[in-house]
Amino acid sequence: MNQPSHILLVSNSTVHDRGYLDHVEDEIRDLLGHARTVLFFPYALQDRDGYAAKARSRFEAMGYKMDSAHATSDPRQAIAATDAIFIGGGNTFRLLKAIQDLELIEPIRRRIREGAAYIGSSAGSNVAGPTIRTTKDMPIVQPRSFDALGLVPFQISPHYLDPDPASTHMGETQEERIVQFLEENETPVLGMREGAWVRVRNQSVILGGSNGARIFRRGETPVEAVTGDEISELVGAPDGP
């Protein structure tokens, strides 16, 4: 499989008691390398201007130049010209519907295949998978399809929460919901706890950050992954491409 090369998928943009993207700043710098321009996608939140201003301020503090796709006259041209793409969190259905309606799916995929870096956080990580079928967000709007960017061949389930053994709540846990997903689908799922992220470089997938993740495969017992673990089986190995 010809995986794109420079991908960082973050469970959540802000961890408790720290500032926006602070916990992942070093990883972003490492990912971006010599990249200078980052194109932001604010479509997961209603207040696009406010969201773009927040992201721009944060990336400028790191020394990068950031434009927001929603404020460019030609988002497709902006995608073709940028060194990197950052899709922020919010509601995954709203985000996917927007980039579908604007016909931006293929331009983003193409630019990432060409070597641009991709950063996704929360909803922005969800849409990096083949579909959004493992989001926890409410389906507040209806995208034309659940198919997403497919930058990685596994599903992301960000903000992963372990079952609480003391809970008397009868609604399904996140694990039970992912098991339901695997009743209907064969794609493996990476449940990333808050604080965790994953770096994808060609055939290599490495878990980073704190709190770890859980890997779910149809018919198999879920397995834990901790920071530094190579979890490249998610991109096809050991079963081959």
Add this chain to the structure above:
Amino acid sequence: MNQPSHILLVSNSTVHDRGYLDHVEDEIRDLLGHARTVLFFPYALQDRDGYAAKARSRFEAMGYKMDSAHATSDPRQAIAATDAIFIGGGNTFRLLKAIQDLELIEPIRRRIREGAAYIGSSAGSNVAGPTIRTTKDMPIVQPRSFDALGLVPFQISPHYLDPDPASTHMGETQEERIVQFLEENETPVLGMREGAWVRVRNQSVILGGSNGARIFRRGETPVEAVTGDEISELVGAPDGP
């Protein structure tokens, strides 16, 4: 508005430490009255046979005759002949996709308009609203549309959980998700805590059970409802039909 008359929407089928439907048995008996036959819809779970057996056993213990739509040779004929319909919980997307694919939406709507009773639990309550846009379930399969039965003109959000002030989790609370829904939609939302249910009779909507509910309207502060409250503004009043 010409509301159907005999509708019971339950947040969840089983409350902590009690048996299946025990907390709502009296309400079901009151709703069903002289009805004798109940048609069950098991499509929200993968194991339809097992689910139908569980529901049948429970309803037979109450003295009703129950068939499951999935086991009938002609579900539409079964719908037209039944005194009452019960749609059970599980995954809302799987449920809606199944009844859409089987072309059962209109037959169910028609039968309820004719006076048959409707019982929905969890996912079965979600699909009673105009759309499934306030479900918390994962979108594990893609229905052709989010439009649902529309038996009531308000959205249900079952298993409603209040924000936990002690939580350090950064994912959106259920209230925040409903606020996002109201950014995109105008339909009011009834967030029913576990143990709560709602009875709809013509223009009357009355909250029952335990733990209460929260009513969300666009641009307004959410309001609490407790057992016995008439919340008929959800069907159009006081602004008129």
